[in-house]
Amino acid sequence: MLSYRQAQEVIMAQAKSFGIEKVRLEASLGRVLAHGVFAPRDLPPFNRAAVDGYAIRFVDFEQGIRTFELEETIFAGEREKKALLAGQCYKIMTGAAVPASANTVFRREDTTEINNQVILNTEKGFEWQNIAVKGQDLKKGALGIPASYQINASAIGFLTSLGQAEVSVHKQPEVAIITTGDEIKAVGEHVDAFQIYNSNLSVLKALLAEYDIEVSTAAHVLDDQAELKKAIAQNLHQDILILTGGVSAGDADYVPEILKDLGVEILFHQVAIKPGKPILCGKINGGAMVFALPGNPFSCLVTFKIFVDTYLRTCLSLAPSPVFKLPADFNRKKRTGFDEFFPVSIKGPQPTLELTALNGSGDIRLGTFSNALAIQAANQMEIAKGEEIYYLPIN
Numbered sequence: 001m002l003s004y005r006q007a008q009e010v011i012m013a014q015a016k017s018f019g020i021e022k023v024r025l026e027a028s029l030g031r032v033l034a035h036g037v038f039a040p041r042d043l044p045p046f047n048r049a050a051v052d053g054y055a056i057r058f059v060d061f062e063q064g065i066r067t068f069e070l071e072e073t074i075f076a077g078e079r080e081k082k083a084l085l086a087g088q089c090y091k092i093m094t095g096a097a098v099p100a101s102a103n104t105v106f107r108r109e110d111t112t113e114i115n116n117q118v119i120l121n122t123e124k125g126f127e128w129q130n131i132a133v134k135g136q137d138l139k140k141g142a143l144g145i146p147a148s149y150q151i152n153a154s155a156i157g158f159l160t161s162l163g164q165a166e167v168s169v170h171k172q173p174e175v176a177i178i179t180t181g182d183e184i185k186a187v188g189e190h191v192d193a194f195q196i197y198n199s200n201l202s203v204l205k206a207l208l209a210e211y212d213i214e215v216s217t218a219a220h221v222l223d224d225q226a227e228l229k230k231a232i233a234q235n236l237h238q239d240i241l242i243l244t245g246g247v248s249a250g251d252a253d254y255v256p257e258i259l260k261d262l263g264v265e266i267l268f269h270q271v272a273i274k275p276g277k278p279i280l281c282g283k284i285n286g287g288a289m290v291f292a293l294p295g296n297p298f299s300c301l302v303t304f305k306i307f308v309d310t311y312l313r314t315c316l317s318l319a320p321s322p323v324f325k326l327p328a329d330f331n332r333k334k335r336t337g338f339d340e341f342f343p344v345s346i347k348g349p350q351p352t353l354e355l356t357a358l359n360g361s362g363d364i365r366l367g368t369f370s371n372a373l374a375i376q377a378a379n380q381m382e383i384a385k386g387e388e389i390y391y392l393p394i395n
Contacts, residue, residue, distance in 0.1 A: 015314035019171040030212030031169040042135035047098040055102035105130040173239035176217035180245040245295030275299040343370035
């Protein structure tokens with residue numbers, strides 16, 4: 001049986017690009033840059049006042065001048081004014097262009113303005129104070145954002161400042177999700193006491209939405225072998241097919257047999273992890289990469305984050321999801337020789353990992369009231385309080 005890291009290596013070896021496309025910048029949130037973006041001009045593009053105040057020549061200040069003749073006011077967006085002469089100053093607003101002859105701005109609160117004269121009330125000053133110098137953030141032609149960067153709200157602001165109306169990004173895969181089980185009902189349908197709502201479908205859609213991926217097909221199939229085979233066959237042309245349930249060893253767990261019958265090459269079935277051991281991964285030439293995840297909600301979440309997420313990120317040229325270390329605020333023993341993933345929360349001013357109560361892999365609350373998955377390695381049978389352990393953020 002493969003370890004989860006060996007299984008990840010198998011998955012990453014199957015990764016492929018889905019192509020490149022241009023999208024409008026405002027529609028790029030969550031997308032991944034296919035090419036680096038370079039600055040078409042200096043940032044800032046001019047010497048910019050960082051405060052409301054008065055712009056002077058620093059040489060005047062060095063020569064002991066403390067009272068200046070006020071010329072006029074410069075507002076943000078106005079063209080550059082004429083050069084200052086000795087003993088002159090401009091009133092200037094935050095964001096306005098500092099005239100080429102001025103190289104120091106004093107804050108309004110350090111001055112007194114009387115009858116068109118400005119008196120400096122401080123002996124402290126230096127060249128270029130309170131000025132964002134042209135090109136100090138980024139020089140023309142310099143790399144602004146590299147390829148393989150996942151665009152967030154801040155990046156959209158930065159790309160706007162670079163004049164980008166469109167960006168080249170990696171295309172998103174076509175993804176189908178098929179959930180299974182006689183006990184599953186859609187939200188809005190009547191549920192009996194022995195039935196549950198289809199939470200796995202909602203979670204998987206939300207996880208894919210973090211990459212701005214919309215599910216092209218979402219279907220639920222009862223535990224009927226013929227119907228399930230038909231639904232799977234209709235979606236093997238997709239880039240990715242995600243199944244939940246039906247991969248264990250129960251009487252109604254038809255998925256492995258159906259996939260083999262349909263010509264899917266099984267890359268692995270079962271991985272030495274808890275929860276999520278029954279996971280299956282396969283591929284069909286010229287078609288889908290298939291992930292069959294366990295049906296228990298927490299197992300479904302864990303196996304998506306470890307396996308499907310790894311495949312997606314590799315295909316989109318993103319680095320693997322990072323893992324971090326923090327001290328455990330608990331003691332924990334395990335009996336299996338598997339890598340175990342369990343819910344924790346990052347808490348406290350001196351951050352530690354706090355154990356979240358777990359009622360088994362069917363406990364739907366776990367992802368809501370925890371924000372990380374702690375990892376207890378296969379050969380680590382005990383965790384002692386205070387010991388640093390690895391964790392994977394999930395929220």
